[in-house]
Amino acid sequence: VTIDAILLVGGEGTRLRPLTLTTPKPMLPVAGVPLVAHQLARARDAGIDHVVLATSYKAELFEAAFGDGSAMGLELEYVTEVEPLGTGGGIRNVLDRLRAAPEDPVAVFNGDVLSAHDLSEQIRVHVAGGAAVTLHLSEVSDPRAYGCVPTDPTGRVTDFLEKTPDPVTNRINAGCYVFRRAVIDSIPAGRPVSVERETFPALLAEGALLLGFLDAGYWLDLGTPEAFVQGSRDMVRGVIGSSALTGEPGDSLVLDGASVAPDAAVVGGSCVGVGARVGPGAVVDGSVLFAGAFVDAGATVRDSAVGRDAVVGTDALVEGAVLGDGAHLGSGNELLRGARLWPSAVIADRSLRFSPGP
Numbered sequence: 012v013t014i015d016a017i018l019l020v021g022g023e024g025t026r027l028r029p030l031t032l033t034t035p036k037p038m039l040p041v042a043g044v045p046l047v048a049h050q051l052a053r054a055r056d057a058g059i060d061h062v063v064l065a066t067s068y069k070a071e072l073f074e075a076a077f078g079d080g081s082a083m084g085l086e087l088e089y090v091t092e093v094e095p096l097g098t099g100g101g102i103r104n105v106l107d108r109l110r111a112a113p114e115d116p117v118a119v120f121n122g123d124v125l126s127a128h129d130l131s132e133q134i135r136v137h138v139a140g141g142a143a144v145t146l147h148l149s150e151v152s153d154p155r156a157y158g159c160v161p162t163d164p165t166g167r168v169t170d171f172l173e174k175t176p177d178p179v180t181n182r183i184n185a186g187c188y189v190f191r192r193a194v195i196d197s198i199p200a201g202r203p204v205s206v207e208r209e210t211f212p213a214l215l216a217e218g219a220l221l222l223g224f225l226d227a228g229y230w231l232d233l234g235t236p237e238a239f240v241q242g243s244r245d246m247v248r249g250v251i252g253s254s255a256l257t258g259e260p261g262d263s264l265v266l267d268g269a270s271v272a273p274d275a276a277v278v279g280g281s282c283v284g285v286g287a288r289v290g291p292g293a294v295v296d297g298s299v300l301f302a303g304a305f306v307d308a309g310a311t312v313r314d315s316a317v318g319r320d321a322v323v324g325t326d327a328l329v330e331g332a333v334l335g336d337g338a339h340l341g342s343g344n345e346l347l348r349g350a351r352l353w354p355s356a357v358i359a360d361r362s363l364r365f366s367p368g369p
């Protein structure tokens with residue numbers, strides 16, 4: 012049997028700016044491979060063979076990267092929203108591409124999550140329970156930024172509390188759903204709809220059966236720069252696996268055509284992108300260097316993302332910060348604590364510090 016999946020990849024990824032000004036969040040490199048490639052591999056490994064990508068923001072980049080999907084052993088289709096329709100609207104908008112019969116399951120993924128949960132088991136639980144929708148739930152230490160999803164002892168969802176300051180449970184909506192196809196038919200067409208704010212609360216109010224599928228596997232929402240860098244680091248180290256990776260987990264991943272000076276240190280799960288360079292005596296720790304990035308001699312980059320072709324000058328310090336594509340941080344500067352340098356911005360040598368300096 013063919014199992015359909017929908018991958019939601021149309022968001023602007025505002026929290027990840029400036030990286031997402033040039034690259035949509037689902038296309039950001041995680042251990043050197045676009046985040047979506049990991050999700051597609053996971054879907055394929057769970058027996059899914061047909062995936063519709065619901066695109067909007069920078070839509071053309073997805074088809075350019077993945078084509079018809081045959082290289083991954085999948086059949087891929089792309090549907091682009093002229094005006095972004097939100098998560099529910101994006102799902103409804105691809106209805107005519109689904110092959111599932113009305114009672115069949117359709118898997119739906121947010122395109123910004125790194126997850127090792129057991130999707131095959133989630134589909135099985137959904138079908139066995141006869142649910143309208145089965146939601147993957149993950150337990151997190153701070154649920155306030157997520158949809159909080161309490162369930163009764165049978166797994167039935169009893170409430171859906173989007174981003175509440177006072178969560179009643181630490182089980183949250185992990186952004187992977189199995190829908191009965193007929194439920195997708197019932198989402199209103201042609202206007203923006205949020206599944207989190209509209210569809211799920213309405214289904215609950217109607218008395219529909221929503222099941223929670225709790226899974227303790229690795230789960231991370233890569234919505235912020237810190238989380239994005241952590242996700243890449245975890246995958247380089249093998250904390251989460253992916254069949255989209257080649258090679259073995261380790262302390263660092265240096266991609267083809269990259270160069271690292273013999274006395275430089277690339278550690279802590281760092282990934283050095285295609286054609287990127289790390290100069291003599293530099294330290295790159297727990298960070299992501301995009302393709303063509305350059306970390307010059309004596310510089311230190313920790314827990315940070317350095318965008319495509321961006322430059323970290325000699326002896327500069329970058330910690331917990333982001334350089335957009337083509338940004339240039341001159342020699343001897345410091346960029347710390349959540350600072351974000353916009354694409355192509357230039358900081359002159361020795362002109363920005365977070366400390367008195369020498």
Ligand code: GTP
Nearest residue numbers: 020021022023024025026065095096097101122123
């Ligand atoms: P932020 O702006 O930082 O909140 O990120 P985002 O735009 O990606 O929003 P959010 O993280 O809430 O989105 C969850 C998932 O739904 C992501 O994979 C988005 O790509 C996707 N998504 C969000 N809005 C839309 C939309 O209007 N259309 C489609 N097709 N996908 C969307």
